[in-house]
Each structure stands twice: as C-alpha cells, then as structure tokens.
Amino acid sequence: MAPGGLKRPTTDEMAKPARRNDVEGKRARRRRQVIDAAATVFAEKGYHGASTRDIAERLQMQQGSLYYYFPSKDAALEEVCRAGVADFVEGLERIVAGPAPAGDKIRAAVANHLEPFGDRPDYVRTFLFDRHALPRGARREVGALSRRYEALLERLFAEGVAAGAFRPDLDARVAMLAFIGTCNMAAMRGRSGEALPLHRMIAGFADLILAGAAVR
Amino acid sequence: MAPGGLKRPTTDEMAKPARRNDVEGKRARRRRQVIDAAATVFAEKGYHGASTRDIAERLQMQQGSLYYYFPSKDAALEEVCRAGVADFVEGLERIVAGPAPAGDKIRAAVANHLEPFGDRPDYVRTFLFDRHALPRGARREVGALSRRYEALLERLFAEGVAAGAFRPDLDARVAMLAFIGTCNMAAMRGRSGEALPLHRMIAGFADLILAGAAVR
Amino acid sequence: MAPGGLKRPTTDEMAKPARRNDVEGKRARRRRQVIDAAATVFAEKGYHGASTRDIAERLQMQQGSLYYYFPSKDAALEEVCRAGVADFVEGLERIVAGPAPAGDKIRAAVANHLEPFGDRPDYVRTFLFDRHALPRGARREVGALSRRYEALLERLFAEGVAAGAFRPDLDARVAMLAFIGTCNMAAMRGRSGEALPLHRMIAGFADLILAGAAVR
Amino acid sequence: MAPGGLKRPTTDEMAKPARRNDVEGKRARRRRQVIDAAATVFAEKGYHGASTRDIAERLQMQQGSLYYYFPSKDAALEEVCRAGVADFVEGLERIVAGPAPAGDKIRAAVANHLEPFGDRPDYVRTFLFDRHALPRGARREVGALSRRYEALLERLFAEGVAAGAFRPDLDARVAMLAFIGTCNMAAMRGRSGEALPLHRMIAGFADLILAGAAVR
DNA sequence: TATGAATGAGTATTCATTCAT
DNA sequence: GATGAATGAATACTCATTCAT
Numbered sequence: 001m002a003p004g005g006l007k008r009p010t011t012d013e014m015a016k017p018a019r020r021n022d023v024e025g026k027r028a029r030r031r032r033q034v035i036d037a038a039a040t041v042f043a044e045k046g047y048h049g050a051s052t053r054d055i056a057e058r059l060q061m062q063q064g065s066l067y068y069y070f071p072s073k074d075a076a077l078e079e080v081c082r083a084g085v086a087d088f089v090e091g092l093e094r095i096v097a098g099p100a101p102a103g104d105k106i107r108a109a110v111a112n113h114l115e116p117f118g119d120r121p122d123y124v125r126t127f128l129f130d131r132h133a134l135p136r137g138a139r140r141e142v143g144a145l146s147r148r149y150e151a152l153l154e155r156l157f158a159e160g161v162a163a164g165a166f167r168p169d170l171d172a173r174v175a176m177l178a179f180i181g182t183c184n185m186a187a188m189r190g191r192s193g194e195a196l197p198l199h200r201m202i203a204g205f206a207d208l209i210l211a212g213a214a215v216r
Numbered sequence: 217m218a219p220g221g222l223k224r225p226t227t228d229e230m231a232k233p234a235r236r237n238d239v240e241g242k243r244a245r246r247r248r249q250v251i252d253a254a255a256t257v258f259a260e261k262g263y264h265g266a267s268t269r270d271i272a273e274r275l276q277m278q279q280g281s282l283y284y285y286f287p288s289k290d291a292a293l294e295e296v297c298r299a300g301v302a303d304f305v306e307g308l309e310r311i312v313a314g315p316a317p318a319g320d321k322i323r324a325a326v327a328n329h330l331e332p333f334g335d336r337p338d339y340v341r342t343f344l345f346d347r348h349a350l351p352r353g354a355r356r357e358v359g360a361l362s363r364r365y366e367a368l369l370e371r372l373f374a375e376g377v378a379a380g381a382f383r384p385d386l387d388a389r390v391a392m393l394a395f396i397g398t399c400n401m402a403a404m405r406g407r408s409g410e411a412l413p414l415h416r417m418i419a420g421f422a423d424l425i426l427a428g429a430a431v432r
Numbered sequence: 433m434a435p436g437g438l439k440r441p442t443t444d445e446m447a448k449p450a451r452r453n454d455v456e457g458k459r460a461r462r463r464r465q466v467i468d469a470a471a472t473v474f475a476e477k478g479y480h481g482a483s484t485r486d487i488a489e490r491l492q493m494q495q496g497s498l499y500y501y502f503p504s505k506d507a508a509l510e511e512v513c514r515a516g517v518a519d520f521v522e523g524l525e526r527i528v529a530g531p532a533p534a535g536d537k538i539r540a541a542v543a544n545h546l547e548p549f550g551d552r553p554d555y556v557r558t559f560l561f562d563r564h565a566l567p568r569g570a571r572r573e574v575g576a577l578s579r580r581y582e583a584l585l586e587r588l589f590a591e592g593v594a595a596g597a598f599r600p601d602l603d604a605r606v607a608m609l610a611f612i613g614t615c616n617m618a619a620m621r622g623r624s625g626e627a628l629p630l631h632r633m634i635a636g637f638a639d640l641i642l643a644g645a646a647v648r
Numbered sequence: 649m650a651p652g653g654l655k656r657p658t659t660d661e662m663a664k665p666a667r668r669n670d671v672e673g674k675r676a677r678r679r680r681q682v683i684d685a686a687a688t689v690f691a692e693k694g695y696h697g698a699s700t701r702d703i704a705e706r707l708q709m710q711q712g713s714l715y716y717y718f719p720s721k722d723a724a725l726e727e728v729c730r731a732g733v734a735d736f737v738e739g740l741e742r743i744v745a746g747p748a749p750a751g752d753k754i755r756a757a758v759a760n761h762l763e764p765f766g767d768r769p770d771y772v773r774t775f776l777f778d779r780h781a782l783p784r785g786a787r788r789e790v791g792a793l794s795r796r797y798e799a800l801l802e803r804l805f806a807e808g809v810a811a812g813a814f815r816p817d818l819d820a821r822v823a824m825l826a827f828i829g830t831c832n833m834a835a836m837r838g839r840s841g842e843a844l845p846l847h848r849m850i851a852g853f854a855d856l857i858l859a860g861a862a863v864r
Numbered sequence: 865t866a867t868g869a870a871t872g873a874g875t876a877t878t879c880a881t882t883c884a885t
Numbered sequence: 886g887a888t889g890a891a892t893g894a895a896t897a898c899t900c901a902t903t904c905a906t
C-alpha cells in the first residue's frame with residue numbers, strides 16, 4: 001500500500017562503483033537532512049513565518065550555507081511540497097484500479113491517505129498549509145496533482161453508487177470533500193501529545209465514512 | 217441560529233446620546249472596514265505572508281494610519297481570530313442543551329458550524345489557519361474556546377451513543393474529529409468558483425456523518 | 433547653450449497653491465538630495481562598488497529609509513543615468529540645425545558636451561561608466577540616446593566635409609569618435625585637484641579637433 | 649614596437665631543466681588561462697560586478713579552485729591591471745627617445761597606444777576602468793606609471809612646439825589629454841561588432857591630432 | 865483622522881575565502 | 886591540482902512601528 005516515503009534521486013543506485021556511491025550517499029544524506037529541517041520548520045511556523053535562519057539553526061549551520069543545498073527558500077518549499085504530495089495519487093490509482101468491492105476500496109483509500117501523516121508528517125503538513133506559497137509553476141503542477149487525486153476519489157464514490165454498494169442518493173462530490181476533510185484532520189493534530197494513534201484514526205474514519213454514526 | 221457576526225463595540229451602544237452615537241457610528245464603521253481588510257488579507261496570504269502595507273493598500277490608506285485603528289498587527293490578528301471563532305461555541309451550547317434527538321442535533325451542529333463560513337469566511341479562515349501566530353495570551357484563550365467546542369461536540373456524539381441513537385461502538389472522539397475535519401473542508405474551498413453551495417454541503421455532510429456512504 | 437541641469441518634476445510649478453507648492457517643494461528637494469547622494473557615490477565607487485549603505489551614510493540616514501525615495505538601487509541608477517545623459521542630445525540638435533559654419537558648430541558642440549561635466553559631473557560620470565549596469569529597458573533607451581548623439585555628431589563632421597569646411601579625406605566616423613573620446617576625458621579628470629579649468633579644455637579641445645597640433 | 653603582451657613568469661625561463669620546464673609550462677599555461685578568464689570577466693562586468701564564481705564558471709572550474717592560482721580577487725585584479733598597463737610606458741619611452749620628427753613620433757605613439765587594444769583588450773579595459781578598485785599599494789604603483797606615461801606624452805607635444813613642428817600656441821597638457829581620450833575611445837568600442845578596424849583608428853586618430861579637421 | 869518621513873531590526877541571498885580530502 | 890562543503894560578513898530590500906505635523 002504505497003509505503004514509499006521519499007527516496008530522492010536514488011536512481012540506478014547499483015550502477016555506480018561502491019566508492020562513488022559512498023560519496024554520493026554522503027552528499028545525498030546531508031541534503032536530505034537539510035530538506036528535512038526545512039520541512040520541519042515550515043510545518044512548525046508556516047512558510048512565511050519560518051526564516052532561513054530557523055532552518056540553519058536547526059542544522060547548526062550558517063544561514064548562507066543552506067544555499068549550497070538549495071537555490072532559494074522557494075525551491076526548498078517546492079521540494080518539500082512535492083515530497084509531501086508524492087505517493088498519494090499513485091496509491092489511490094492502484095486502489096481505484098483494483099478489483100476490491102467499493103467499501104474495501106474506501107478503507108484502503110483512508111489508509112493510503114493517512115499513512116504519509118505517519119511517515120513524513122512535516123512534508124504533508126507543509127504541502128497542505130503552504131502550497132499556496134509556491135511559485136507559479138510548481139503551484140500549478142502540484143495543484144494538478146491535487147485535482148487528480150480529488151477526481152479519483154470522487155470517481156471511487158460514484159462507482160460505488162453505480163455498483164449499488166453506496167446509497168443511490170449519495171453526492172459523490174460531497175463525499176469526496178468529507179473524506180479529504182476528515183482524513184486531513186490528522187494534519188491538525190500533529191506533533192501534539194493529544195494525537196490519536198494512527199490505526200485508530202484509520203479504522204474510525206473509514207467506519208464513519210462508510211456506515212455513519214447512526215444506528216441502523 | 218446564531219447569526220451574530222461581529223458587532224464589536226456593541227457595548228453600551230444605547231447609553232450614548234444620538235449625535236455622539238452618530239459620530240461613534242462613523243468611527244465604528246471605519247474601524248470595521250479596517251478589520252475587514254485585515255481579515256481579507258490575512259485569509260488571502262496568511263498572517264505572516266501579509267504585510268500591513270497590503271492591508272493599507274486595500275483601504276487606500278497610508279501604512280501608518282492603520283495604527284489609529286489597532287495597536288499592532290498582532291492585535292489585529294487577535295481581533296480577527298476572536299471574531300472568527302465567535303458564536304461557534306454559543307451556538308453549539310444551545311444545540312447540545314436542547315431537547316432534540318441526537319441526529320437532529322448533529323444536523324443542527326453542522327449548520328451551526330458552516331454558517332460562519334458563509335457570513336464571514338475571511339475571519340473564520342484566518343482563525344483556522346493562523347491562530348497559531350497569535351500572541352501567547354490570546355492563543356491560549358482562543359485555544360480554550362476550541363477545546364471547549366471539541367468537548368461539546370464529543371459529548372454530543374457520546375450522548376447519542378448512550379441514548380441508543382448512535383452505534384454503540386462509535387468512537388466519539390474520532391467522530392468529533394471527522395465532524396470538524398469534514399466541516400472545515402468548507403474553508404479550503406473558499407473564494408474559488410469551484411465552491412459548492414453552502415446548503416448542499418450542510419445537507420450532504422450531515423447525511424454522511426449520520427448515515428455514512430454504504431447502503432443499509 | 434545647454435542650460436538645463438536637471439530640474440526634475442517642476443512642471444506647472446505655478447499652477448499649484450503656494451502652500452501645496454511648499455510641501456511638494458520640500459519633498460522634491462529631499463528627493464533630489466537623495467538622488468544627488470546616489471550619483472556622487474556611484475561616481476566615486478562605481479555602481480557595483482557602491483552600497484546603499486554608502487548612500488545612506490552620506491545622507492546621515494538609515495539604509496532602508498532610502499527606499500522611501502526610490503524603489504531599488506537599479507531605479508536610482510536609472511534616474512541618475514537619465515539625468516546624466518539629458519540635454520546632450522537636445523543641445524547638439526539645436527547646434528546641428530543652426531546656420532553657423534561647420535567650424536563654429538564644432539566649437540559649440542565641444543562646449544555643449546563639456547558643460548554638463550561642470551554642472552553635474554557625478555551624473556555624467558555615472559552615465560558614462562555605469563550605464564551598462566542599467567536594467568534592460570533603461571539600458572536600451574539610454575543606448576538609443578547615445579547612438580542618436582553619435583549619429584548627429586558624425587553628420588556634423590560629414591556636412592562640414594561636404595561644405596568644404598573640413599578636409600575632404602576626413603573620416604567622419606573616426607572624427608566623431610575622437611571628439612567624444614577627447615571630450616569625455618573631462619570625466620576621468622574629475623574631482624581631483626589636477627583638473628584643468630573647463631574653459632581651457634573647451635577652447636583647447638576645439639582648437640585641436642579643428643586645427644590639429646601641427647603647424648600649417 | 650613593443651608587442652609584448654604578458655609573458656608573466658618569463659623570469660629564469662631557461663634556467664630550469666627541460667622536463668621541469670615542460671611541467672612548469674603546463675602549469676604556467678593553466679595559470680595564464682585563469683588570469684585570462686579573470687581579465688575577460690572583469691572587462692565584461694567590471695571588477696565589482698564580477699564574482700569569482702563567474703571566473704570559475706568560465707573555466708569550468710570550482711570557485712575555490714581559483715585560489716590555487718591567485719591568493720585573492722584583488723591580487724587577480726592587480727595582475728590583470730599590471731599586464732594591462734605594461735609596455736605602454738616602455739614603448740612610449742623608446743619613441744620619445746628616438747630621433748624621428750615630432751609628427752612621426754605622434755603617429756608612432758598612437759600606434760603604440762592602440763596596439764594593446766588589439767592584443768589584449770580585456771586587460772587594457774580592466775586597467776582603464778577598474779584600476780581605482782586596486783588595493784592601495786598597487787593603485788599607487790600603477791598610478792605612477794600612468795602619470796609617467798602622461799608626462800612623457802606631454803613632453804612629446806612640448807618638444808614638438810619647441811622644435812617648431814607644432815603650433816606655438818599649442819597647450820601641451822590639453823593636447824596630451826585629447827590624445828589619451830581619443831585613443832582610449834578604442835576601449836569603449838570593444839567587443840561589439842560596430843568596432844572600427846584598428847588600423848583605421850590608428851591612421852585616422854593620428855591625422856586628426858596632427859592636422860585637425862579643418863581645411864588648410 | 866490621517867499623512868509622510870523615518871527607524872531599526874529583520875529578510876533572503878551572494879560573496880570572497882578557507883580547508884580537509 | 887582540484888573539489889565540495891562551509892564560513893562569516895556583506896548585500897539589497899522589507900517590515901512593523903513611531904511620530905511630528
């Protein structure tokens with residue numbers, strides 16, 4: 001179910017000689033630390049509320065040294081947002097394409113949506129709250145992904161209705177919004193001790209979306 | 217159902233002589249325009265992304281002149297957030313205290329929650345996304361309101377379970393989170409043409425929360 | 433003969449009521465001081481070698497306060513360059529259009545060229561040495577003026593040849609270059625005590641260009 | 649007539665064994681490339697407008713690697729300026745000391761002055777426009793060379809007057825300035841396609857300085 | 865009420881330079 | 886000989902805020 005996370009430019013990892021791989025690995029690892037720090041700070045204070053100094057301090061590094069790893073704060077946000085949105089669509093596509101009954105698909109979709117909140121919450125939260133701060137081009141690309149995700153989800157509900165698995169009067173668009181809103185709630189509860197365990201959210205949210213609160 | 221809105225300096229409105237009242241009214245009206253502008257700009261760019269210049273420009277006013285109306289940007293945020301959160305709790309308290317069956321209460325609560333999004337979306341959205349930027353004191357107060365709101369909502373679900381109206385295995389806390397997440401979805405869809413009409417959201421969200429998506 | 437200097441936006445000076453005029457005057461005067469300071473610093477250290485701090489210090493002002501008067505260092509350079517190039521073309525056009533014999537026109541042209549070096553040397557020098565640092569648009573405009581000036585000057589020589597006043601084998605293009613190079617020499621000798629008095633340069637340069645060094 | 653150019657570490661070239669010489673040659677060649685790149689970049693953007701990164705990029709080299717070839721940007725400028733001013737004085741000294749009539753000497757001096765613009769324009773232009781950015785010591789030395797050059801040139805004119813070859817009322821100082829200004833015009837026309845061929849400038853400038861524009 | 869001028873601290877970013885490898 | 890990583894100071898510019906008028 002699309003665990004993934006972000007394994008940056010690992011491509012042809014084995015093609016390179018060991019030594020080179022090691023060096024590359026070191027550099028990549030450091031780079032990852034830097035982007036991680038950016039994600040954390042962005043998630044904590046918001047993109048505009050976070051300064052490059054904040055990021056540097058967290059790395060015990062000089063402010064300007066960051067620019068060795070990314071060309072601008074904007075670019076860092078872009079990288080974080082892309083990683084934050086990654087896998088959502090792919091995972092959902094696999095689920096939608098699968099053979100399972102509609103109800104199971106919804107359950108799988110909830111799990112697919114919530115897992116990244118456990119894996120890399122700072123990336124996802126930054127994507128959710130600060131994607132509007134992205135520079136034009138990236139905003140558009142990332143926005144397209146979002147819309148694709150929503151369309152898939154809406155289709156999932158619509159197909160459930162068509163298959164007779166969901167109520168015939170179900171408003172697929174509304175259901176899609178409720179699904180996303182519900183799942184993204186996990187983003188607001190981040191980092192605090194008050195957070196519910198993820199598995200409880202996954203099960204609970206799926207039950208609610210499928211069966212609702214009322215007795216039958 | 218609790219229209220309210222923010223009629224800020226309503227206090228002792230009638231205590232003052234008519235003339236004075238008129239002048240006060242003018243002043244108050246201007247003041248309102250200023251806070252409105254702040255809310256709009258905060259909602260558009262986020263608190264940290266918005267500058268006092270942005271606010272002043274929207275009012276066709278000089279940057280420094282704003283400070284005649286509020287003592288600091290922080291204070292403006294505070295005022296906006298307070299207005300953004302106002303009525304939510306009062307409305308929900310009235311509903312919870314009422315005699316209606318649990319299902320009807322949920323429907324009423326959805327309406328109570330979504331109405332402010334129609335009335336003063338910029339205030340609500342600023343509250344939702346930027347309350348963490350509030351200065352300590354205000355953040356705590358506003359946080360207390362939030363927690364009170366959540367507690368009320370959770371109680372509403374719990375009482376429904378106890379009364380046999382809701383599934384006995386319903387996780388009231390999870391249901392509360394889903395409720396809020398679902399309803400706050402209205403905030404993300406703001407301002408764009410793609411927004412769904414409010415009444416469709418109210419009905420659809422309530423149906424989903426109560427009956428779920430699956431056929432019975 | 434090239435009175436000018438730069439009397440910025442003095443337009444319809446008398447149309448406005450006295451009071452307003454006074455205030456406007458004050459603002460304009462301050463603005464002028466700021467641009468003057470920029471011109472001086474640019475002339476002294478070159479555009480890239482000069483920092484906005486340098487400019488501010490010279491005005492006993494805070495660095496950021498400069499931006500009340502111009503929107504960017506680039507813009508300040510543009511204003512300085514425009515003022516530095518102003519009047520050159522107009523003056524030369526008047527001379528070229530006039531009825532005087534070719535030799536007298538050259539003399540007048542030398543005076544026209546050198547006068548701004550006396551009036552506002554920092555502006556002219558900045559234009560001469562740093563116009564290439566101008567942002568695209570302004571560079572083009574200012575470059576067009578330069579080319580127009582050169583074309584006029586070359587025509588002046590060419591017409592002198594045609595009229596029989598100048599040697600028939602005179603290369604007008606080369607003569608134009610020599611003229612400009614010679615006159616711009618005044619820019620290199622700026623500010624230092626070793627500067628020759630302007631009138632001596634005017635007379636001497638004109639004599640040389642017309643009669644050369646050799647005995648007849 | 650003083651072709652020269654800069655064969656920097658020519659000293660004790662032959663003292664070393666052939667093999668070493670070869671290696672040294674390689675090193676020297678690389679070194680030359682580096683200084684060449686610096687000269688080009690300085691000429692293009694001005695000393696302060698050029699960054700060490702610009703230089704490194706042009707060499708497809710890492711920024712820090714430059715410091716293997718020069719100890720500081722200042723030092724690179726110094727080397728470029730010294731090479732830019734080299735030979736001017738020596739060449740002129742030879743001409744002044746020679747037996748030719750004054751007019752011929754002027755012609756020779758024009759050629760002497762313009763040749764380096766063909767040989768190593770980036771060096772000469774950097775010297776002309778950025779020598780003021782040199783560190784104190786070098787600036788003084790280079791300034792002394794300049795003054796010596798001017799003095800020689802002025803003497804050349806003065807001796808021409810004394811010898812009756814030049815007009816008795818010729819202002820030698822003014823003539824010297826005109827000479828230099830005229831010849832340095834070649835520096836402004838650099839790199840662009842609009843440049844005149846050097847030989848045309850040499851002949852034309854010399855004619856103008858000697859005979860002037862007017863008919864006799 | 866409001867403006868225009870200014871401040872002082874802060875922002876992202878660039879730079880020349882260093883140094884272990 | 887050269888690289889990659891880093892530094893520390895400087896850069897242009899923005900910001901919230903103040904205050905005399």
